Amino acid sequence: MVRMRITFLGGTDEIGASALLVETAGARILVDCGIRLGGRSPLPELDRAAGGLDAIVLTHGHLDHIGALPVLHRSLPHVPVYATPPTIALARVMLGDAAKIMAQEQEREEELPLYSAQTVASLLERMVPASPGVPERIGSDVSVTLFLSGHILGAAAAGIESPEGRILVSGDISWTDQLTVAGMGVPQFRPDTLVLESTYGDRLHADRGRQEEQLAAEISARIAQGGKVLIPAFAVGRAQEVLLILRRAMRLGRIPRFTTWVDGLVRPVCGLYTSFAAFLRPKLRELIEKVNDPFFGDVEEIKPVASPAQRKEILAGPPCAIIASSGMLSGGASVFYARALAGDPAALIAVTGYQDEESPGRQLLAAAEGQTASLTLQGTAFEVKCAVRKYQLSAHADASELVGLAARLKPADTVLVHGGGESRASLARQLSTEPVGRIHLPLAGQTLELEGRRRGQSVRTAPIGAGRPLCDNAGELADKAITLRGHRAAWQVAHLLRLWGEAGLAQEDAQKLLLDSGRFAADPRRPFSLKPLPAAGAPAAAPGTPAADPIDEVLARIGADAGLCRHSADRAQRALTLRFNFPARAHERFAADLDAILGPLGWTWTIHPAPNLEALLARAKKAVEDRGGAALKASAHMDRTEVVVRVAADLDPADAAAAREAFARDTAFALAIEVQPSYCLPKTARRADGRLEINAAFNAIDQAFAGAPHTPYKKSLAHGPDGGAIELAFISPAVAERYRDVLDALGHDTGWPIRAAAAPNQHRIKEIAATLAQEYGIAVRKNPSYFGAQRLLRLPVNDIVAPDKAAELTRRFEDATGFTLDLVKE
Ligand SMILES: [Zn+2]
Ligand SMILES: [Zn+2]
Structure with a gap:
């Protein structure tokens, strides 16, 4: 039997250049085609796709997934590109902007652009909108289905089905709801092979609600003290989240209203979010119906920056917040503001997203912790005097959520990608005890040959509609759906259409038709997802005497000191979810009570399995400190339910044992105490x-x-x-x-x-020259010229530099870089 092959072109042990090639007997399909931002070689190994493609499928509109697409399109101009409608719209904005910036850079620095605006326009003509949940046929016997995956507007996982087997490529996923888009649910697709992102495979997220509150409160406090606040944010996703967080806090009166400027690519992307309301969370959809524009509509203090000329006025004006792209300070409007605010002790820069190892944003965080002296922006060094804070508003699933998804899908092979540093290895360890089959950690350039089908494929139900129009028979479809999966399960609209055998109806029309029938209700969590309702007069499925609110009773029983950090009740489904600081212990304490209170009322309950990371680390340090230890640092290892505390000096064995015991009693986690420095080779x-x-x-x-x-x-x-x-x-x-x-x-x-490595780091060499020049008070005329072969950097300066000063400077430069520095007065 012919087996499936997956070749990885990039995006395996890194965030960047995501691209993988799936080959079956019937088709060659490329999933994603991203670039590396700030890396030495920006492109994935595109020559691996040179043998031709039947289709390209995109998971979402971030540049690490679509940025190299125009380059590939030049050599394969006729290949269709499938993506959700919002992803296509985002690609238009993101790739158009990238082409524009590259054209500008070409004029300035004589760097050849990777592609032009014409190529992007030609590419957009090959894009085919694919509705979530609806299979697109590719070749004779292969189909691709997109499943919404949270993360950002229109993001989707790609399910590829062929006679050789099924592959699900997760793309980037978010499991929890964000303010803009709903979290991913388990897709109705059982893959033989799961290709899973692992961005945060070694981390658990802090409580999001608390991060949002802190962000709003600290920004508002800084402004009240007379400072300006810059929030560099990714134009797609993060910026919209931050805007909605501030808007909501202002509307609810939790913080005073203050002017919030929105600059860069953020603004057109906000418009796209509004125009694809069907893909947003129901709450945000309602808001759009009410105020038209949820970002700029009803809080007049939130304003777009009309032109670059306005930026200087904003900086000279009264205290305010500024949300601007790019998120890593690697270009765009945020750099302009950061240059002015980094040295201002009254200002705050609020970092809200992932920062690449070599990005200026990472440098800013390091400078704030005193690890480096300055921040280099576009070749100029700035002393960091402003306050810097970091908030976790992740749009990616954390380790426990990734493990949970994989365990539910039960693939025969699990392939981990999209993870830097330790994250993939850590996720692999946590998955090793789960039913996820063989685990692979491929590297770019590698090919996996897969066994293909696992046993026990699910059998599809034959369509029940027999050519009858759905509009007159929605009730029959609801009854069938209830018979198949009960009245609690939500169905994707596309799945309901398949069950009926209706092919000619667009998803949005079908959703409206089914809702109008009165036999389906919208699933409050996800778009294009409906729940069947029993017919009027049918006996209610859940026994229920309308009683006093059971949630109050539960909360009273749990009490204030039990470490409950959040609860959410789905009253329609009668389901209660509780999040505790230490869920394992909470489960032991409260399971019987919860059953006793909720069971008779037909409610179900869940205790979210992930502990509260901050509480866990704090409790570990406290356990050590209570026994006289000097705790330096705590780190959690979720895979072995253990927290390691580094101490300055060893504890007395009896004290250590007592600390371990107290910690395990409170948290059900093991405590390891290690003396710093503790590294030794295993x-x-x-x-x-x-x-x-x-x-x-x-x-x-x-x-x-x-x-x-x-x-x-x-x-x-x-x-x-x-x-x-x-x-x-x-x-x-x-x-x-x-x-x-x-x-x-x-x-x-x-x-x-x-x-x-053979190549010098040109960027850093220039940075070091700029930093040293500034340190010696030398005014630089323009960007330095780089001569790699001669190991020489030429720096044009305004004035003649004193010989002793020049000698010391060039010696230090040589020490730092191995290059000679040539100061030239021009
Ligand atoms: Zn992404
Ligand atoms: Zn990504």
């Missing part, structure tokens, strides 16, 4: 070929360079015929050469061939 980490397990090898490299004047800024695994090698990127090969002895010793200790 003895079991050798592989069969004698090489150290790759993460242990990376750790050994970190240890070897700890405290050295130069450290490799990037460690990667380079593939090759004889098992590959570790490649370390230093600022330049000349600097790497100074560490030849260390590299040789590391090669010996880890068993890995270790080599230095």
Whole structure:
């Protein structure tokens, strides 16, 4: 039997350049085609798709999933691209903007653009809108179905079905509801192979409600003190969330009203969100019906920035908040404001999203923690004097949610992608005890051959409509749906249409028709999702004496000190969800009570299995401190339900035992106490070929360079015929050469061939020149010229620099970069 193959072009152990190729006997399909932002080589390995494609499918409109698409389109101009309608609209805005910026950069820096506006226009003509839940046929025997996945507007997982088996590519997913889009539900698709994102495979999210409250409160406090607040935010998703958080807090009077400016790409994207209301949460949809524009409609203090000229006025004006893209301060309007506000002690920069390892945003966070002195924006260094805060408003599922989804889908193979650093390995460990089949952690360029079908495929029900119009028979469909899955299950509209055998009806029309019939209710959690209702007069399915509100009774029983952090009740479904700081212990304490109170009323209850991470870490430190230990740092390891506390000096064994016992009693987590520095090589980490397990090898490299004047800024695994090698990127090969002895010793200790990357880091070299020039008070005329082959940087300056000063500066530059600095008066 022909097997399925998946080849990974990028986006495996990184956030960036997501692209994978699925090959069956009948079709070649590429899922996503993203770029790396800020990396050395921006493109995925597109030549792997050179053999031609039958279709491209997009999961969502972020550039790490669509940014390389125009490049591919140039060589494969006739391949259709399937995506949800909002994703197509976002692609138009995002790729159009990228092409514009590249054209500007070409004029300035003579860098060739990856693609032009014409290519983007031609690409958009090949895009085919695909409705969620509706299969699109590709070739003779393969189909692709998109399932909404939370994350951002229109984001979807892609289910590919072929005679060889089924693959579900998750794309980026969010399990919890955000203010804009509903969280993902378990899709009605049982994959043989699950390709799962692992952005936060090593993390649990902090309580989102609390993060939102803090964000609003701290911004408002800073403004009350007379400061300005910049919130750099991704134009798609995060910026809309932040706007809605502030709008709601102002409307409810939780914070005073203040002017909030919205700048950059954020504004057109807000318009797109409003125009695809069917894809938004019902609450936001209602708001759109009421006020038309939920972002700028009803709070007059929230205003778009009309033109770049207005920015200076805003900075010179009264205290205010500014929401601007890009989110990592790597370009766009946010950089303009950050340049002015970074050095202002009255200002606050509120970081709300993921920051790439090499992004200015990450540098800002490091500067705020005192790890670096300054922030470099577009070649100029700025001293950071403003306050900097970080908030977790993630649009990605956390580890417990990823594990939960995979465990529900029960695939025969689980492939982890889209995860940097430790996150994939950590997620793999947590999945190892779940029914998720074989677990794969591929790298870019690798191909997986899959066994294909697992046993026990679900059998599809034959359509029941027999050609009759649905509009007259919605009741029959509701009855059938209840017979099949009970009255509590929500159905996707597309699934209901399949059950009836109705092919000619658009989803939005069908949804309206079914709701109008009175036999279906909208699922308050998700768009295009309905619940069948029993016929009027039919006996109510749940026994229920209308009694006093059971929730009050439950809350009274649980009490204030039990660590309940949130509860939500779905009254229509009679389902109560509780979130506790320490759910395992709460479950033991309250399960019997909950059954006793809720059971007779026909309610069900769940205690969310994820603990409150902040409470968990705080309790661990407290357990150590109560026994006289000096706790330095706590970290949670969800996979082995353990918290590790680093201490300055070892505890007395009896005290340590008592701390462990107290902690386990409170939380059901184990406590490990380790003296700092605690790193040592695990003895079991050798592989069969004698090489150290790759993460242990990376750790050994970190240890070897700890405290050295130069450290490799990037460690990667380079593939090759004889098992590959570790490649370390230093600022330049000349600097790497100074560490030849260390590299040789590391090669010996880890068993890995270790080599230095061949390309110097041009960006950092320029940054260092700019920082040093500023430190020496030298005014720079324009951007430096870089001559890689000569290992030379030429810096045009305004005035002649005193010879002793110039000598010291160039020596320090040479030390730092291995390059010569040429100061030229122009
Ligand atoms: Zn994304
Ligand atoms: Zn992504």
